[in-house]
Amino acid sequence: xxxxxxxxxxxxxxxxxxxxxxxxxxxxxxxxxxxxxxxxxxxxxxxxxxxxxxxxxxxxxxxxxxxxxxxxxxxxxxxxxxxxxxxxxxxxxxxxxxxxxxxxxxxxxxxxxxxxxxxxxxxxxxxxxxxxxxxxxxxxxxxxxxxxxxxxxxxxxxxxxxxxxxxxxxxxxxxxxxxxxxxxxxxxxxxxxxxxxxxxxxxxxxxxxxxxxxxxxxxxxxxxxxxxxxxxxxxxxxxxxxxxxxxxxxxxxxxxxxxxxxxxxxxxxxxxxxxxxxxxxxxxxxxxxxxxxxxxxxxxxxxxxxxxxxxxxxxxxxxxxxxxxxxxxxxxxxxxxxxxxxxxxxxxxxxxxxxxxxxxxxxxxxxxxxxxxxxxxxxxxxxxxxxxxxxxxxxxxxxxxxxxxxxxxxxxxxxxxxxxxxxxxxxx
Ligand SMILES: NC(=O)c1ccc[n+]([C@@H]2O[C@H](COP(=O)([O-])OP(=O)(O)OC[C@H]3O[C@@H](n4cnc5c(N)ncnc54)[C@H](O)[C@@H]3O)[C@@H](O)[C@H]2O)c1
Numbered sequence: 001x002x003x004x005x006x007x008x009x010x011x012x013x014x015x016x017x018x019x020x021x022x023x024x025x026x027x028x029x030x031x032x033x034x035x036x037x038x039x040x041x042x043x044x045x046x047x048x049x050x051x052x053x054x055x056x057x058x059x060x061x062x063x064x065x066x067x068x069x070x071x072x073x074x075x076x077x078x079x080x081x082x083x084x085x086x087x088x089x090x091x092x093x094x095x096x097x098x099x100x101x102x103x104x105x106x107x108x109x110x111x112x113x114x115x116x117x118x119x120x121x122x123x124x125x126x127x128x129x130x131x132x133x134x135x136x137x138x139x140x141x142x143x144x145x146x147x148x149x150x151x152x153x154x155x156x157x158x159x160x161x162x163x164x165x166x167x168x169x170x171x172x173x174x175x176x177x178x179x180x181x182x183x184x185x186x187x188x189x190x191x192x193x194x195x196x197x198x199x200x201x202x203x204x205x206x207x208x209x210x211x212x213x214x215x216x217x218x219x220x221x222x223x224x225x226x227x228x229x230x231x232x233x234x235x236x237x238x239x240x241x242x243x244x245x246x247x248x249x250x251x252x253x254x255x256x257x258x259x260x261x262x263x264x265x266x267x268x269x270x271x272x273x274x275x276x277x278x279x280x281x282x283x284x285x286x287x288x289x290x291x292x293x294x295x296x297x298x299x300x301x302x303x304x305x306x307x308x309x310x311x312x313x314x315x316x317x318x319x320x321x322x323x324x325x326x327x328x329x330x331x332x333x334x335x336x337x338x339x340x341x342x343x344x345x346x347x348x349x350x351x352x353x354x355x356x357x358x359x360x361x362x363x364x365x366x367x368x369x370x371x372x373x374x375x376x377x378x379x380x381x382x383x384x385x386x387x388x389x390x391x392x393x394x395x396x397x398x399x400x401x402x403x404x405x406x407x408x409x410x411x412x413x414x415x416x417x418x419x420x421x422x423x424x425x426x427x428x
Pocket of ligand 1: 052053054055056057058080081082083086107122123124125127145146147172173174224238239
């Protein structure tokens with residue numbers, strides 16, 4: 001979200017100047033606590049974090065951690081990855097930032113030797129549960145990337161471990177900390193959009209979703225391209241949709257009552273097991289539907305979450321709010337719009353007043369003016385502050401839990417072709 005900056009460097013300079021601490025302080029997720037959480041200045045006040053899984057996302061989050069280390073009085077104490085080349089890349093990044101960090105090929109060694117205050121788990125999905133549970137049981141707070149786990153049982157076990165140990169379990173849904181979403185949600189929850197009738201979301205890409213594999217063994221293919229195989233991932237569901245079902249639940253302040261869905265491999269018939277094309281409908285108890293689709297062989301429509309109310313619409317990804325009754329365009333503009341859209345040439349075919357119901361051409365307005373933040377950094381700042389406090393809002397943890405559970409129920413709906421509801425044992 002850098003549109004007002006000419007270059008990425010300008011943007012980073014501005015970030016370094018202002019930091020995002022002020023943005024974060026305004027976040028309702030931190031205001032949830034009655035007293036302010038002091039950051040402190042001394043080394044003894046420092047929060048010590050370790051990163052487990054230094055692949056693509058692990059390195060992205062490391063970059064954010066470098067940027068926020070000073071302002072949050074945090075130290076990256078250790079890194080862990082089972083794959084030496086990825087670990088080496090992350091160590092190099094730390095060296096370039098003049099940071100000396102310990103590195104481990106085994107997370108158990110890291111836990112016992114470093115005893116960090118918190119860990120950031122950025123491993124493939126099927127590795128989340130046992131790592132998270134072991135860390136929580138060792139008394140360490142956990143930030144785990146979305147989706148929570150590969151199975152419903154593991155997801156519940158992670159949540160139970162959080163409850164039993166009293167340690168934080170924050171799930172990597174960065175939109176939760178994004179000021180565009182926070183402001184949009186405030187308006188939705190205040191009733192500004194009126195009655196929500198539908199939520200629609202989609203995520204479309206046009207690429208094979210493959211990573212380069214260093215040799216041609218099946219073992220390495222599955223290790224690197226884990227998101228293409230069902231044993232490790234539910235593909236588009238856990239990797240992409242999990243973010244957007246979280247947004248829908250958050251907007252409606254509810255979880256669904258059922259889901260139906262379908263999916264197939266239409267284009268990328270290259271040995272992968274996960275669908276390249278999915279469509280689902282989640283229903284809520286007030287009759288609202290969340291209508292979802294994702295595909296990776298056309299990117300024209302990109303990604304969006306659209307909340308459709310009888311008074312207005314919000315499109316989060318593009319930071320837009322549209323009133324259902326926008327102020328009228330000045331006369332001449334209206335005339336030009338009508339000519340351009342061919343309004344005067346339309347023939348009455350469906351009765352005297354037939355007008356084509358094509359989309360309204362109205363640009364709407366931004367939800368927030370200032371977009372100079374990284375939501376992925378804000379969520380990490382939140383995690384650090386929660387560690388200081390020793391707790392995070394339970395509502396936040398539940399956002400992650402419910403999104404993960406309903407993502408996996410969506411997979412069951414696709415696999416069985418049935419309408420799926422929430423089994424009793426996963427209700428929390
Ligand atoms: N929130 C977001 O926007 C976002 C974006 C991308 C990825 N992610 C999530 O981040 C996670 C990682 O995705 P990625 O693209 O970085 O994958 P990746 O394959 O690039 O990286 C995963 C790393 O974990 C390592 N690993 C595997 N098992 C391990 C273990 N037991 N202990 C330590 N390290 C282990 C692998 O060697 C690899 O380096 C996934 O859960 C993904 O959904 C989130």
